[in-house]
Amino acid sequence: MTNPVQAEPVAPESEGGADEATTSRGRRTAGRARSADRPPLAALLEAVLMVAERPVGVAELATGLGASAREIERVLPELAETYVRDGRGFRLRHVGAGWRFYTADECAPWVEDFVLAGQSARLTQAALETLAVVAYQQPVSRGRISAVRGVSADGVIRTLTARRLVEEVGHDPDSGAILYGTTDYFLERMGLRSLDELPPLAPLLPGLDDLDDIVAP
Numbered sequence: 001m002t003n004p005v006q007a008e009p010v011a012p013e014s015e016g017g018a019d020e021a022t023t024s025r026g027r028r029t030a031g032r033a034r035s036a037d038r039p040p041l042a043a044l045l046e047a048v049l050m051v052a053e054r055p056v057g058v059a060e061l062a063t064g065l066g067a068s069a070r071e072i073e074r075v076l077p078e079l080a081e082t083y084v085r086d087g088r089g090f091r092l093r094h095v096g097a098g099w100r101f102y103t104a105d106e107c108a109p110w111v112e113d114f115v116l117a118g119q120s121a122r123l124t125q126a127a128l129e130t131l132a133v134v135a136y137q138q139p140v141s142r143g144r145i146s147a148v149r150g151v152s153a154d155g156v157i158r159t160l161t162a163r164r165l166v167e168e169v170g171h172d173p174d175s176g177a178i179l180y181g182t183t184d185y186f187l188e189r190m191g192l193r194s195l196d197e198l199p200p201l202a203p204l205l206p207g208l209d210d211l212d213d214i215v216a217p
Helices: 017-034 041-051 058-065 069-085 105-116 125-137 142-149 154-162 184-190 208-214
Strands: 090-095 098-103 166-171 178-182
Touching (some): 041 058, 041 069, 154 166
16 A cells, blocks of 8 residues: 655765664654644554554554654543444453553454354363463462363463463472463453453363362462
């Protein structure tokens, strides 16, 4: 797609070429900020966040769009509220380090059916169960996870670590065993701001609440 902004002539690069290039980019950003044809900030935020593959922070949005952080912080919640009020199929949420679009909860089952139709689930049942144990019992060791599931968790933990869903968070002070917890990426994929927003424990892992009565710490 053709960029509607015409490219500026490129001047010969001097010894300070890198600095001049940076300054030139700053002038172009400032020029766009003053342009009479500049779209509303809300529209610019929508356009940028629609193509973002990760949550984008206020500072990054302000720099990229030539707007103040205060303006960004004012408009983003207004946008988020607009999508809820209008009953749109997506939501704008502040998650982890920034803002990102997510499917509206009420639309999620249909989206899931559409995306997964004819495809294999991305995580096996064993991986989902292990991830649930880590999420609700963290920090937790492999031995504790294996005790819950009744099978070795070594292979599944490697898979979840490779997918950046869990990570090492420390060592047990008594046994020295590695302890695992969920990552910021896990929160991002779940659409959560913190672990406090995890839903009540589902029947996926019956008896997990009684784990302390079964397995020694």
